[in-house]
Amino acid sequence: MLAEIKGLNEECGVFAIWGHKKAAEMTYYGLHALQHRGQEGAGIVSSDGSKLYLHKGIGLVNDVFQEGRIQQLQGSSAIGHVRYATQGGGGYDNVQPLVFRSQTSSMALAHNGNLVNAFALKTQLEAQGSILQTTSDTEVVAHLIKRSGYMQLEDAIKQSLGMIKGAYAFTFLTENQLFVALDPRGLRPLSLGQLGDAYVVASETCAFDLIGAKYMREVKPGELIVIDKNGLRSTSFSSPMRRSLCSMEYVYFSRPDSNINGQNVHASRKVMGKQLAKESFVDADVVTGVPDSSISAAIGFSEASGIPYELGLIKNRYVGRTFIQPSQELREQGVKMKLSPVRGIVEGKRVVMVDDSIVRGTTSRRIVRLLKEAGATEVHVRIASPPIVNPCYYGIDTSTKGELIAANYSIEEMRDQIEADSLAFLTVEGLEQSIVTENDMAQGICHACFTGQYPTEIYPDTVIPAYKD
Incomplete structure (x- = not known):
């Protein structure tokens, strides 16, 4: 594993x-x-x-x-x-x-x-x-x-x-x-x-x-x-x-009410969700997003697919961030403390769970289990970004391929590991098409974590790895 x-x-x-x-x-x-x-x-x-x-x-x-x-x-x-x-x-x-x-x-x-x-x-x-x-x-x-x-x-x-x-x-x-x-x-x-x-x-x-x-x-x-x-x-x-703005700013990092290059982040994420629905439609009963950064993409997926959007997961805002837990066992328990499925919404339903990314896979697996334990008959995972298969050297803590599930397993193997009924990602082309700005900067983004095409010269042997707790 x-x-x-x-x-x-x-x-x-x-x-x-x-x-x-x-x-x-x-x-x-x-x-x-x-x-x-x-x-x-x-x-x-x-x-x-x-x-x-x-x-x-x-x-x-x-x-x-x-x-x-x-x-x-x-x-x-x-x-x-x-x-x-x-x-x-x-x-x-x-x-x-x-x-x-x-x-x-x-x-x-x-x-x-x-x-x-x-x-x-x-x-x-x-x-x-x-x-x-x-x-x-x-x-x-x-x-x-x-x-x-x-x-x-x-x-x-x-x-x-x-x-x-x-x-x-x-x-x-x-x-x-x-x-x-x-x-x-x-x-x-x-x-x-x-x-x-x-x-x-x-x-x-x-x-x-x-x-x-x-x-x-x-x-x-x-x-x-x-x-x-x-x-x-x-x-x-x-x-x-040529500008190479980090694509993960649009996907995950920035707040939805922020604007980047004249484009509202929430609006960009909705378009990503719509594009994801076009590329990877699945027949289901409800669409839900993983709070908070995935809600916008889930709404877009719902609008494009015609599948109703529902609040299938509730975030407990009084629980600390799970990544700081001292052991993997406690980290997985932390996910359950942080997110609660809405049984009345997902029970007996085929659910499309939209998330912004999969890095290491543990959180996705835990959420899929939560939804199924709450009675979901199927959980189809749709990711509003391409698979992260390369390290980032520009300030995100993914410094080695060994940490990245998509760099080590096929999509079918990943689907099996997170225990989903199906798994699909947004394509790089779909991501670029979703980012439309006033300065036409859609092609001026860094997607090295998806493609390996780094905008600057990288020295892997001398770059100090991102710190890990």
């Missing part, structure tokens, strides 16, 4: 604001909106123009910023971060933002993504005398900036970004400037907004909605935005490249 470790983890989330008298408070709310992107740690750094203030910790945003903590973060600018452990692992030291202080100034930085050449750069830096304080790949950039030799921070940042490879959305905060950068292929989502006279940056637009900010535009691949007392200025640190 394929070794199961834990479920698919989101990357991280970044938020930044400049020119607001309640910068830390706005960042706190922004991080709440991005909580789904990281639940292992959170932090905020603020600036009052002369000093940086930091508070960070392990846990959810509410746990980290208990009463009185926000009031200690003074100033009108701030950056924040919510985190899952990817490169470097967990622990307080790796919680971001990271702060670096020198005799002349200080700098904080927060990063969403993963650097594929971090190991090589760390080796080089250590040989040159750098002493790294964390095991995070993010720290590498700070050392590169300090060693650049440039007097102007903007030039140092540009040079340093030119040396790193992989996926990254960066925010840098000093006492008097905010810098925002997106990798040359735009693997991560990053948006720019405005709240009154203040500028706001966030991994997802849902953070703008929560604080009442107005969406302005996407941060462009290879763009460096500089914000200070003189306003906002855009420059670039890389030549334009």
Whole structure:
């Protein structure tokens, strides 16, 4: 049996604001909106123009910023971060933002993504005398900036970004400037907004909605935005490249109320469900989705197939995420605690269970069992993405093929393992057709986890594997 470790983890989330008298408070709310992107740690750094203030910790945003903590973060600018452990692992030291202080100034930085050449750069830096304080790949950039030799921070940042490879959305905060950068292929989502006279940056637009900010535009691949007392200025640190936005943002990671490249995520997922029904119709009585990210695709499948959509699974929102359980046995029990079948809906019915993805298979098998134990006569599993058969090196914790059920078994073997009556996936072509944006970016997505076609050069022997609990 394929070794199961834990479920698919989101990357991280970044938020930044400049020119607001309640910068830390706005960042706190922004991080709440991005909580789904990281639940292992959170932090905020603020600036009052002369000093940086930091508070960070392990846990959810509410746990980290208990009463009185926000009031200690003074100033009108701030950056924040919510985190899952990817490169470097967990622990307080790796919680971001990271702060670096020198005799002349200080700098904080927060990063969403993963650097594929971090190991090589760390080796080089250590040989040159750098002493790294964390095991995070993010720290590498700070050392590169300090060693650049440039007097102007903007030039140092540009040079340093030119040396790193992989996926990254960066925010840098000093006492008097905010810098925002997106990798040359735009693997991560990053948006720019405005709240009154203040500028706001966030991994997802849902953070703008929560604080009442107005969406302005996407941060462009290879763009460096500089914000200070003189306003906002855009420059670039890389030549334009074809964008390769992570397709899993559309499939799973982003909140349904967020927009990516002008397209609402919920709407995209509905189209994926409709396309899935066209490609893999099955005669059944009801369609249900696995809460929460699969509900949109399930609705689309129902509309295209004519099979009624029903709420066949209920999510218990007061149970912790199952992937953090310390053993596989407890992890499987955690699925049962987290999801409950609605017997009155599925009993005696042929059920189409729509999910967003299958990574390791354990959760799918447990849900199929739940539905059958509740009386479903058949359970047909339909996945609104292609099979994940390749590791991701850009910030998702699937670093080896051995963890991926689709990389080791045929679809029929997978169907047997998850105990479904049938199993089908959305095709890569169907996924691309489902992602329609205002900038016609449907073909500009990264689907390396489905096809093995990585948008950047990968060095499997030197890439630090994503951390596993």
